[in-house]
Amino acid sequence: GLQARLGRPGTVLLDRLRGVQRERGGITADVLTRLADEFGLPVAAVAGAASFYADFTQGCRGRRHVRVCEGTSCFASTGGEHVRDLERVLGVRRDTCASDGSVSLQAVRCLGYCYDSPAVLDGDRPATGRDLGGLLDGSVGAADGSAASLRTPPPIPYESRVDPPVVLAGLLGVEGEWEVWPAVVTGGSPERVNREIAASGLRGRGGAGFPTAKKWAMAASEPGPRYVIANGDEGDPGSYCDRLLMEQDPHRVLEGLALAAFATGAHHGLVLVRSEYPAAVHRMRAAVAEARAGGHLGRRIHGSGFDFDVEVVEGAGSYVAGEETALMHAVSGLRGDARPRPPYPTSKGFLGRPTVLNNVETLAAVPWVVRHGGAAYARLGHPDEPGxxxxxxxxxxxxxxxxxxxxxxxxxxxxxxxxxxxxxxxxxxxxxxxxxxxxxxxxxxxxxxxxxxxxxxxxxxxxxxxxxxxxAAVPAAAVLRHEWAFGAAESCGACTPCRVGTRRGLELAERIGEPGQAAVLAQQEPLLEVLDMASLCAFGRGVAGAVRSVTRAYADELPGPAA
Ligand code: SF4
Incomplete structure (x- = not known):
């Protein structure tokens, strides 16, 4: 259909690449040629996408694949020592694979276990603070090819805390599943749903804060077909509520997505879940199957004339692909580059069609709002920002x-x-x-x-x-380096200020602590200005603002040129 006409591999490309990597340990040139033939595309189109995503760019994937989190909470808990410890114990450097293919180590931001840092995924099995020490007590193929059996836990003595990690002590924690949807889809009107969302003042919870009802109305005013997408690409280190919602409360997210579809006249929905959240991918897929079995998704839902179904798409390791225009590219089987706006996804999104993209947390609030009314939601919170x-x-x-x-x-x-x-x-x-x-x-x-x-x-x-x-255990210079390193690693490279500026910033940050520090910090300022003023998307501007905030908060340790 539409995908073929547009020359887009669509949502299946990432899954196909992942399957090949699992079977053969890597993505080779012959695989790219075969996939290009299959999709009727030039090899460059498939190779471009495959080479963009961190999950596919490591030379080989070991039979045991370990992902170690270097997100901000893990960094704050060890200053980055846990990554070096794992390199030593596994016998492989980060982002490499043992020569015999036994083990590979991938550094990622972030695994979403910030409540029990540092965190690792061994295959799909998480090991965090308390039990990280026991991660490697099994048999490991050492880097030299011999089978080294590490029977004692490695010396990773990070303390841990935690009892219940989640305290959903309010609205979202007390509602049943799919309580609103049957009545809405059979007897409600899209206008009424949108009216309640507008009255609630609900805004996007992913960071941009755009009014949800306005976004839905913009998409609904465009000619169909339309799409709705739940953004479960929670790439921001420090935030893990989307992972917990998808794992522990997936039906609330799906019900919110269904209500968004009903309000906008969309019949196809996607949930994009990061590959760093394997349990969430699994749980969301299971929830879609359960929702179909319960009659909440599919054709003529609950006897109404409304059709709506959902596909769960697993990401492939890219921070920027959580940005809305980049995400549209990623789920269309392209490189996850951002592009200038307008046009906004509400007019040209997934496969060039009007698309509503809402964060998982935003969608999870929707059933409550529709059930209790927008006015009730608007009474919570602050007049400027309800809820x-x-x-x-x-x-x-x-x-x-x-x-x-x-x-x-x-x-x-x-x-x-x-x-x-x-x-x-x-x-x-x-x-x-x-x-x-x-x-x-x-x-x-x-x-x-x-x-x-x-x-x-x-x-x-x-x-x-x-x-x-x-x-105080993490010095200011290390915090500054961490911020620049994040920018340099996660820039999509589409525009020069951010592609080059974040690299230069990291080089400067690596010189902090040497003599002449004030001069180095002075050189940082023009870089920040260019990033701030000339970046194509919010990422570059965000990096500039974040770096400035570090120099302010740690001003006593990072005296600028005026000091
Ligand atoms: Fe890509 Fe950075 Fe430019 Fe955004 S600002 S388009 S992330 S290079």
Whole structure:
């Protein structure tokens, strides 16, 4: 159909590449030729996509594949030592494979276990803080090809905490599944659904904060076919609530997606789940099958005239592919590059058709809003930003986990009352709010409320609103390097300011701590200006803002040229 006419491999390409990699340990030239023939495309089209995604670019994939998280919470918990320890114990460098193909190690951001850092996925099995030491007590093919049996746990003595990691203490935790959908699809009207969403003031929870009802109305006003997509590509280190929603409450996400489809007249939906979340991929696919069996998805749903079905697509390791225009490329079987907007996905999205893309957390709120009414939701939170937000607290807090809070609460409430301060008597040096494209605040700034505008005025985008605590164990120079390294690794490379600027920034950051530090920091400033003003998408601007926030929050350790 549409895919063939547009010359797009579509959602199957990533799955086909993954299948080949699993069978043969890597993606070879003959595979690309065969797939190109099959899709009727030039080899360059398939090779371009395959070479974009981190999951396919490692030379070979070992029979045992270990993914180690170097996201911000894991970094804050060990300063990055856990990655070096794993390299030593497995006998392979990060992002390489043993010569005999026995084991490979891939560094990723992030695995979404920020409440129990550091985290590793051994195959699809997670091992985090408390049990990471036991990860390698089985038999491992060593890098020299001999079968080394590591019977004792390796020396990775990171402490762990945690009891229940999730505290869904509010709206989203108390509703049943598919309670609203049957009545809406059989007797409701799309206009009424959209009216309630508009009255609720619900905005996108993924970071951009666009009004949900407005997005739906924009897509609905375009000629069909239309699509709806749940964005489960929660790539921002520090946020793990989308993973937990998809694993523990997938039907709420699907019901929200179905209501979005009904409101916009879409008959096909996608859920994009990151490959770093294998359990979420599995659980979402199982939930789709259950929803079909329960009559909630499919043709003539609950006897109505409405058809709607959902496909779960597994990503392949790209941070930028979570950006909306890049995501449309990724699910169409292309490189996950961002592109300029307009046109917005609501007019030209998946396969060039009008598409609504909503974050998983946003969709999870939709059934409650439709059931209880937009006005009830709008009474929660703050007049400027109604409703609730899931906030994730990282491992250094005494009580890490996901908390559902109303917008407008002071950050100090999150840090002290909910998080209980830092564990083991540590003291808070800085807190990163909203992920790597958010920003750092000092403990003195915690009276700021959890609201977009006041935080933006303090130079910190709210982003996904989660908090990662840093104590003094990680020096400012390492934090700065971590920020630039994130930018350099995750830039999609489509525009020069970000492609080159993030590399130059990392080079400069590596010189911090040497004599002449003030001069190095002075050279950083023009780079930040170019990134801020000339980047094609929000990523480059976000990196600039985040780096500036580090230099502000750690001003005593990173004196600039004026100091
Ligand atoms: Fe890609 Fe960075 Fe440019 Fe965005 S700003 S398009 S991520 S290179």
């Amino acid at each position: 609730t937000k899931l906030v994730c607290l990282s491992q250094l807090f005494r009580r890490p986990g996901v908390y559902e809070v109303e917008y407008g609460v002071p950050l100090r409430h999150l840090v002290q009352e909910l998080g209980g301060g830092l564990r083991d008597g540590r003291s808070l040096r800085a807190v990163q709010v909203g992920g790597p494209l958010g920003g750092f605040l000092t403990p003195e700034q915690l009276d700021l409320p959890l609201l977009t505008r006041p935080l933006a005025q303090a130079g910190v985008p709210l982003g996904h609103a989660s908090l990662i605590a840093f104590d």
